[in-house]
Amino acid sequence: MKPLGIDPQHCLIDGEWVSPANGEYLQLVNPSDGTHLCEIARGSAEDIARAVSAARKAYDTEWGATTALQRSRYLARLKDLILQNTDELARLESIDVGKPLTQARADVIALARYMEFYAGAADKLHGQTIPYLDGYTVYTLREPHGVTGHIIPWNYPMQIIGRSIGASLAAGNACVLKPAEEACLTALAFAELARQAELPAGTLNVVPGLGAEAGAALTRSKGVDHISFTGSVNVGKEIQRNAAENIVPVTLELGGKSPQVVFDDADVDAAIPFLVNAGIQNAGQTCSASSRILVHKSRYDEVTEKMAARYSSLVAGPALKDLDLGPLVSQRQKQIVEDYLKQGADLQTVAVGSIHPEAPEGGAYTAPVLFAGTQSDHILAQQEIFGPVQMLLPFHDEDEAVTLANATDFGLVASCWTRDGARQMRMAKKLRSGQVFINNYGAGGGVELPFGGSGLSGHGREKGFEALYGFTTLKTVAALHG
Numbered sequence: 001m002k003p004l005g006i007d008p009q010h011c012l013i014d015g016e017w018v019s020p021a022n023g024e025y026l027q028l029v030n031p032s033d034g035t036h037l038c039e040i041a042r043g044s045a046e047d048i049a050r051a052v053s054a055a056r057k058a059y060d061t062e063w064g065a066t067t068a069l070q071r072s073r074y075l076a077r078l079k080d081l082i083l084q085n086t087d088e089l090a091r092l093e094s095i096d097v098g099k100p101l102t103q104a105r106a107d108v109i110a111l112a113r114y115m116e117f118y119a120g121a122a123d124k125l126h127g128q129t130i131p132y133l134d135g136y137t138v139y140t141l142r143e144p145h146g147v148t149g150h151i152i153p154w155n156y157p158m159q160i161i162g163r164s165i166g167a168s169l170a171a172g173n174a175c176v177l178k179p180a181e182e183a184c185l186t187a188l189a190f191a192e193l194a195r196q197a198e199l200p201a202g203t204l205n206v207v208p209g210l211g212a213e214a215g216a217a218l219t220r221s222k223g224v225d226h227i228s229f230t231g232s233v234n235v236g237k238e239i240q241r242n243a244a245e246n247i248v249p250v251t252l253e254l255g256g257k258s259p260q261v262v263f264d265d266a267d268v269d270a271a272i273p274f275l276v277n278a279g280i281q282n283a284g285q286t287c288s289a290s291s292r293i294l295v296h297k298s299r300y301d302e303v304t305e306k307m308a309a310r311y312s313s314l315v316a317g318p319a320l321k322d323l324d325l326g327p328l329v330s331q332r333q334k335q336i337v338e339d340y341l342k343q344g345a346d347l348q349t350v351a352v353g354s355i356h357p358e359a360p361e362g363g364a365y366t367a368p369v370l371f372a373g374t375q376s377d378h379i380l381a382q383q384e385i386f387g388p389v390q391m392l393l394p395f396h397d398e399d400e401a402v403t404l405a406n407a408t409d410f411g412l413v414a415s416c417w418t419r420d421g422a423r424q425m426r427m428a429k430k431l432r433s434g435q436v437f438i439n440n441y442g443a444g445g446g447v448e449l450p451f452g453g454s455g456l457s458g459h460g461r462e463k464g465f466e467a468l469y470g471f472t473t474l475k476t477v478a479a480l481h482g
């Protein structure tokens with residue numbers, strides 16, 4: 001197993017592929033069949049320290065001296081290289097995290113698209129002039145933070161690399177990336193492509209390893225000026241605490257319990273594919289998955305029946321078979337999901353998908369499950385499951401729909417299905433959510449669309465132009481010239 005010809009046991013530090021300082025390694029498993037894939041570096045605090053100082057050196061020298069136009073061209077080169085390697089990147093992701101090939105390929109295209117978007121945006125980021133007292137000229141400068149730390153999860157490695165590393169590099173920062181131990185291969189491949197795009201040494205460093213070791217070292221490092229994290233709420237809290245020690249800004253994207261609200265006047269047939277796909281895409285291991293389907297009582301039976309029909313055709317199987325769902329990322333994640341499913345015993349099980357008969361024994365498969373109930377405070381209606389599990393809940397009127405939609409501690413994504421224009425506007429205002437979709441869900445995941453949450457979903461925004469504000473700091477310059 002050599003992603004793009006490189007040794008997966010290595011870290012990329014200061015432009016070189018190097019062995020981890022302590023000579024220790026972690027084992028990667030293919031979740032589709034449980035077989036051993038390869039060894040990756042178990043990076044330590046020492047590797048992180050080397051990576052952070054390499055990033056600092058790049059920032060203080062060649063990378064820090066680049067113009068926005070030069071950064072734009074580096075990112076455009078990287079985009080071309082990603083597209084040239086689409087098949088290999090998609091295959092790597094499929095065997096590493098169990099993503100069906102079509103979904104893995106979509107992630108490669110998204111990664112390339114992030115590079116393209118941020119290549120285009122790099123030289124459009126600018127400050128302002130501010131009218132002030134007589135005799136003054138005042139303006140603002142958008143400056144990079146310096147060295148940014150990126151800790152990403154295993155569910156969408158390429159998309160999250162794209163949105164956080166792409167924006168950070170465009171803004172002029174040098175980066176240190178700690179990918180999830182369960183999803184390292186495309187991060188290593190991306191690092192190799194950055195090397196081939198001739199990014200100056202140290203501009204992008206990648207250190208695989210455990211969260212509690214390499215990850216924690218990165219968030220505690222005094223050499224890091226900004227931290228971007230996507231993952232679980234508990235780790236997010238710890239990262240924010242660590243960052244507080246050094247007064248470093250953090251962007252936290254911590255998942256959700258996102259609702260779709262189906263009103264009495266909805267086009268239900270148009271909604272059904274979105275209602276279901278938003279729950280089962282990537283086997284439900286999606287921060288913006290829609291796990292709660294709120295339906296007006298007058299359409300409840302119809303929606304339940306039509307979703308159930310769709311569920312009965314869903315099949316989970318090996319990633320390379322490219323079915324509706326792959327396996328979950330690991331046996332550990334499968335156990336988490338199964339523990340949740342046991343807690344749904346008091347709910348109505350409306351429909352269950354199937355597992356392909358040829359799915360290997362050792363794979364981490366879970367069939368998708370659609371529940372129904374009336375208890376909005378049920379654990380399955382409150383906690384992020386991160387598996388292919390959705391719950392239907394009925395409501396009686398718009399006020400109750402808003403109350404139910406906002407009745408979790410999360411606030412990442414929400415959608416409403418209605419033909420009533422005024423109601424669309426009211427719902428968009430009232431839903432506590434970083435993104436609201438009207439008569440769709442996810443808007444195709446567009447890289448242009450700012451993304452992030454409130455409450456337990458975290459804070460800060462990535463994606464779109466907005467991300468560039470998060471990856472920069474603002475300097476005000478006031479000149480008195482008479």
Ligand code: NAP
Nearest residue numbers: 152153179180181210211215216231232235254255287386
């Ligand atoms: P996680 O532990 O939060 O992992 C996310 C990233 O943080 C990984 O790179 C992880 O490294 C790293 N990490 C873990 N502990 C750390 C620490 N103390 N300091 C710094 N970095 C640390 O998430 P998980 O364990 O993989 O998944 C558990 C649950 O989190 C899921 O069931 C799901 O509910 C949620 N989740 C949410 C998202 C999202 O997109 N919002 C993504 C993934 C998971 P290692 O894993 O390599 O140790």
Ligand code: MG
Nearest residue numbers: 180181211235
């Ligand atoms: Mg973990």
